[in-house]
Amino acid sequence: MVYRRGLRCALLVLLIAALSACGFARRLARLDANSNEIARNGVVAGTVALGDLPLDHVEIVLLRIDPDGLHLVAQSHLGEGGYFVFMVPQQGRYLLAAFHDRDGNGRADELEAGAMTGLPAGLALGPGVESEQQRIVLNAKMAPLPADVRSALQTGNIPAGVRKLQAFAGRIASLDDARFGRTFGAKGLWAPLDFASEMGIGVYFLAPYRSDRIPVLFVHGIGGYPQQWSRMIASLDGNRFQPWVFQYPSGMRLRQSGDALADLLQNLQKQYGFSRMMIVAHSVGGLVSRQAILRMSKADQNQPVTLFVTLSTPWGGDALAQLGVSRSPVTIPSWQDVAADSEFLRNLLDQRLPSSLTHQLFFGYRGSNLLVQGNSDGTIALSSQLAMPAQQEAARVQGFDETHDSILTSKVVIEAVDAALEQSFVTHRLAGR
Numbered sequence: 001m002v003y004r005r006g007l008r009c010a011l012l013v014l015l016i017a018a019l020s021a022c023g024f025a026r027r028l029a030r031l032d033a034n035s036n037e038i039a040r041n042g043v044v045a046g047t048v049a050l051g052d053l054p055l056d057h058v059e060i061v062l063l064r065i066d067p068d069g070l071h072l073v074a075q076s077h078l079g080e081g082g083y084f085v086f087m088v089p090q091q092g093r094y095l096l097a098a099f100h101d102r103d104g105n106g107r108a109d110e111l112e113a114g115a116m117t118g119l120p121a122g123l124a125l126g127p128g129v130e131s132e133q134q135r136i137v138l139n140a141k142m143a144p145l146p147a148d149v150r151s152a153l154q155t156g157n158i159p160a161g162v163r164k165l166q167a168f169a170g171r172i173a174s175l176d177d178a179r180f181g182r183t184f185g186a187k188g189l190w191a192p193l194d195f196a197s198e199m200g201i202g203v204y205f206l207a208p209y210r211s212d213r214i215p216v217l218f219v220h221g222i223g224g225y226p227q228q229w230s231r232m233i234a235s236l237d238g239n240r241f242q243p244w245v246f247q248y249p250s251g252m253r254l255r256q257s258g259d260a261l262a263d264l265l266q267n268l269q270k271q272y273g274f275s276r277m278m279i280v281a282h283s284v285g286g287l288v289s290r291q292a293i294l295r296m297s298k299a300d301q302n303q304p305v306t307l308f309v310t311l312s313t314p315w316g317g318d319a320l321a322q323l324g325v326s327r328s329p330v331t332i333p334s335w336q337d338v339a340a341d342s343e344f345l346r347n348l349l350d351q352r353l354p355s356s357l358t359h360q361l362f363f364g365y366r367g368s369n370l371l372v373q374g375n376s377d378g379t380i381a382l383s384s385q386l387a388m389p390a391q392q393e394a395a396r397v398q399g400f401d402e403t404h405d406s407i408l409t410s411k412v413v414i415e416a417v418d419a420a421l422e423q424s425f426v427t428h429r430l431a432g433r
Helices: 002-019 024-039 147-155 182-190 192-198 226-234 254-272 284-299 319-327 333-338 343-350 388-393 411-430
Strands: 042-049 058-066 069-077 083-088 092-100 114-117 123-125 134-137 167-172 201-205 214-219 241-247 277-282 305-311 358-364 396-400
Touching (some): 042 123, 042 254, 058 083, 058 147, 069 083, 092 134, 182 192, 201 254, 214 226, 214 284, 226 277, 226 411, 277 284, 284 305, 284 343, 305 411, 358 388, 358 411, 396 411
Parallel strands (some): 167 201, 214 241, 277 305, 305 358
Antiparallel strands (some): 042 083, 058 069, 058 092, 092 114, 092 123, 201 241
């Protein structure tokens, strides 16, 4: 028994070491701080519909309702696509307000249009609380914010430690940008809150939007990064498709990442009016994407995703993540969701994908790992990749003699993904959609 316990501890050390070959103590300390901060905060997110107002002149603020009045908690410029996210460190009731900062002084002046949500009782927020998406409608003809709100903004000081998480919807960037590389992928794993507040969470376009091209969104997994999709993106038929990438801190809880993706895609759909898109996801990115699709379908049964291709996704969870949760002195937040039989996975697979969507499930079976029982792709057990609930919903299940990483660069796999995209394109064209 002592031997087995010692062996499991040794395996855990190998697991963590595999995630980071250098700077382990520094990363562990940062992870501990990030994990504690996540536990101490709630999240409120949403959008501001702007009408005729310029995005760069709109401020979004969070105020706490106290017995002695309103207190400013956070304030920032509105993010791209009208999207905002705040972390809420203290239990209480809150109001959200947006205003047109016409003169750029950062204060809500008497003649500047404003709008609010949360009235009259306020939004109940605090540690462990993730609110429903909030929506504020603001246009130039609206009345200014109430006097007590304007006063709170003019006299209040933002408390130290309050974080605004940046979010981007439709920013154009080059895939060669350093932010999309391995270094920042590692930071997103080990320091997710630092990543989200400094780099942001976003759906990026790799070229200006084209209404005559179908969006194909590529979603990486834990520790992953957008440049892993370089070969697959290079093979995309540019006459029919436009590639997008989702960059997110993979150490964050997966529901939060999936919900953020859903919100960003809904904002983009409202902005550009597309009715169809496709998602190609690797590993845990498949879980994040499924969460996003389910959230979008709850808001609108005509959600836009028509094809969902997953590569090496751990539908049945990962025993090593479970080991990390139960034995590690600190835990990467997303491990809790990937752990076998987690509440997140149960809820994710209990809900059916929309009937308007086709799921193609690709898996790898080349590889062996002392840390993984049974057949695997060297990282994820075959039994997890082929979990029955996911198989039953898939229109196609296909295996490849590839490892967890090589499945992203394999010529055979890339051809299979291209064929899936082409098939979906032709099917919907013949159907007149």
